[in-house]
Amino acid sequence: xxxxxxxxxxxxxxxxxxxxxxxxxxxxxxxxxxxxxxxxxxxxxxxxxxxxxxxxxxxxxxxxxxxxxxxxxxxxxxxxxxxxxxxxxxxxxxxxxxxxxxxxxxxxxxx
Amino acid sequence: xxxxxxxxxxxxxxxxxxxxxxxxxxxxxxxxxxxxxxxxxxxxxxxxxxxxxxxxxxxxxxxxxxxxxxxxxxxxxxxxxxxxxxxxxxxxxxxxxxxxxxxxxxxxxxxxxxxxxxxxxxxxxxxxxxxxxxxxxxxxxxxxxxxxxxxxxxxxxxxxxxxxxxxxxxxxxxxxxxxxxxxxxxxxxxxxxxxxxxxxxxxxxxxxxxxxxxxxxxxxxxxxxxxxxxxxxxxxxxxxxxxxxxxxxxxxxxxxx
Numbered sequence: 001x002x003x004x005x006x007x008x009x010x011x012x013x014x015x016x017x018x019x020x021x022x023x024x025x026x027x028x029x030x031x032x033x034x035x036x037x038x039x040x041x042x043x044x045x046x047x048x049x050x051x052x053x054x055x056x057x058x059x060x061x062x063x064x065x066x067x068x069x070x071x072x073x074x075x076x077x078x079x080x081x082x083x084x085x086x087x088x089x090x091x092x093x094x095x096x097x098x099x100x101x102x103x104x105x106x107x108x109x110x111x
Numbered sequence: 112x113x114x115x116x117x118x119x120x121x122x123x124x125x126x127x128x129x130x131x132x133x134x135x136x137x138x139x140x141x142x143x144x145x146x147x148x149x150x151x152x153x154x155x156x157x158x159x160x161x162x163x164x165x166x167x168x169x170x171x172x173x174x175x176x177x178x179x180x181x182x183x184x185x186x187x188x189x190x191x192x193x194x195x196x197x198x199x200x201x202x203x204x205x206x207x208x209x210x211x212x213x214x215x216x217x218x219x220x221x222x223x224x225x226x227x228x229x230x231x232x233x234x235x236x237x238x239x240x241x242x243x244x245x246x247x248x249x250x251x252x253x254x255x256x257x258x259x260x261x262x263x264x265x266x267x268x269x270x271x272x273x274x275x276x277x278x279x280x281x282x283x284x285x286x287x288x289x290x291x292x293x294x295x296x297x298x299x300x301x302x303x304x305x306x307x308x309x310x311x312x313x314x315x316x317x318x319x320x321x322x323x324x325x326x327x328x329x330x331x332x333x334x335x336x337x338x339x340x341x342x343x344x345x346x347x348x349x350x351x352x353x354x355x356x357x358x359x360x361x362x363x364x365x366x367x368x
Contacts, residue, residue, distance in 0.1 A: 026263065026273075 123232075123349045131347050132318060139347035141319025145281075148237060153281050153315045155235045155242065158351065159343040161228060180341060181228040184297040184325075193334040198302050205300030211367045213295055218356035220270045222294040223253060223287060223309065227323060227341055234351050242276060242283070247354045255285050265289035268305055283313040296327075304331040319345040 034045035048056040063080045087094035096104060132143040146154040161178045185192035194202060205212065215221045221229060231247035240258040245251075255274040262275055268291045276285040287309045294303050303309075307329035314322045321343040328336040 026267075028260065028263070 123346075123352060125348055126350050127348050139319070139345075141317065141345055141347070143318040145315035145317055150239075152237075152278050153283070154237055155283060155313055155315055155321065156237045157321075158232050158234045158346045158349060159321055160232055160346050161230055162342040162344065175230045177230050178228060178341075180297065180339065181225075181230070182298045184224060184228070184301055184339060185337065187339055188337060192301055193337060194301075195332055195334055198332045201302055202300045205295075209367050210298055210300060213298060213300065214293070215295070215356075216366070217363060218249070218360060220249065220251065222270045222290070222296070222303070223272065223274070223311075224296045224303070224325060224327075225294075226253070227325070227343075228297065231354060232346055232349075232351055242285075245351060247351050249356050250353050262286060262288055270294060272309070281314065285311040285313070287311070302332050303327065303329055306331040319347075321345070 032048075034042040036042045048058075050056045063083075065078055066080045067078060067083075069075075069078065081088040085093075130146070132140040134140045146156075148154045161181075163176050164178050165176060165181075167173075167176065179186040183191075210216065215225065215229075226233070226244075226246060226248060229246075229248050233247065234245040236243040236245065240256070242255040242257060244253040244255070246253070253271055253274070255276040257276045259277075260275060263273060265273060265288060268289045270291055272287040272289040274285050274287040276283055278284070288307070290303055290305055290307050290309075292302075292304055295301065296303055307327060310326040310328075312322075312324040312326075314324075316322055323341045323343060324338060325341065326336060326338040327333065
């Protein structure tokens with residue numbers, strides 16, 4: 001949780017001080033990406049395949065931004081629900097052993 | 112470490128790589144010709160170690176010995192590196208102060224040149240359009256684009272800069288620009304500036320040997336361009352380990368203030 005706390009403050013600092021972080025990534029037009037008629041990437045096009053016919057997983061990927069922004073506004077680098085709780089999508093949460101549940105409680109409370 | 116630890120090489124996994132040519136007794140034939148990719152280019156892929164060209168101290172060899180270039184990247188140059196006066200003074204100051212501000216001793220990234228001298232392994236993966244170097248050091252990576260793109264205008268310099276590569280015959284030529292200030296090329300503290308252009312020429316001499324010629328053109332820090340040559344050697348039948356410099360790090364508290 002020290003890491004989470006550190007990251008929280010890093011994220012907070014980024015939110016408060018930095019200009020839009022997404023502007024920091026280079027722009028490089030990838031000619032391998034299918035385009036719509038207006039030249040935008042067609043991300044609904046079929047998955048590409050390698051020469052041996054397997055789906056090609058190559059690419060730069062981002063997380064799913066499935067966590068609502070706090071009321072004070074969205075941070076520049078928002079995290080998803082699973083960043084905080086990897087079992088977030090499970091109905092009853094993660095099936096911890098008792099010692100693991102106690103450990104998670106302790107870590108959460110000391111954050 | 113040399114006193115307390117068991118031999119470090121024993122920590123790497125053993126994985127028999129069936130792509131490696133063998134002698135009749137089953138040992139890797141590191142003198143076999145360099146492999147080639149489907150397009151006929153030499154294939155630089157593999158796990159590589161530095162050249163261990165530094166004699167062991169009289170008290171014994173460390174588990175993870177470094178080479179001469181780790182301390183002085185210009186070790187092989189007759190007159191040493193052609194520092195500008197301010198750079199010579201800076202190196203003297205850094206050496207006199209015991210290298211206390213050396214980025215790598217504080218777990219910061221070493222940059223592409225110092226990375227070539229670290230005793231941790233690196234794995235080259237040669238792909239269509241890109242060569243990737245996976246470093247054990249802080250489990251980090253470097254991308255060298257080979258898809259024909261030009262070097263970009265750099266508006267955000269970085270420790271590794273931005274690299275593009277192309278083949279000139281059997282030599283893989285990589286150009287890199289866009290460095291931040293504050294990088295140490297070696298443990299002596301040889302600097303590099305945002306004006307630097309680095310050219311690396313990779314030649315796989317045979318299956319087991321990779322030659323890397325590094326040319327630095329940085330008129331802010333050096334009075335003339337300079338070139339050094341490093342040798343790397345294939346490490347067969349293993350895989351990289353994960354390594355985090357900050358994990359269990361206990362040295363920083365004892366550094367000279």
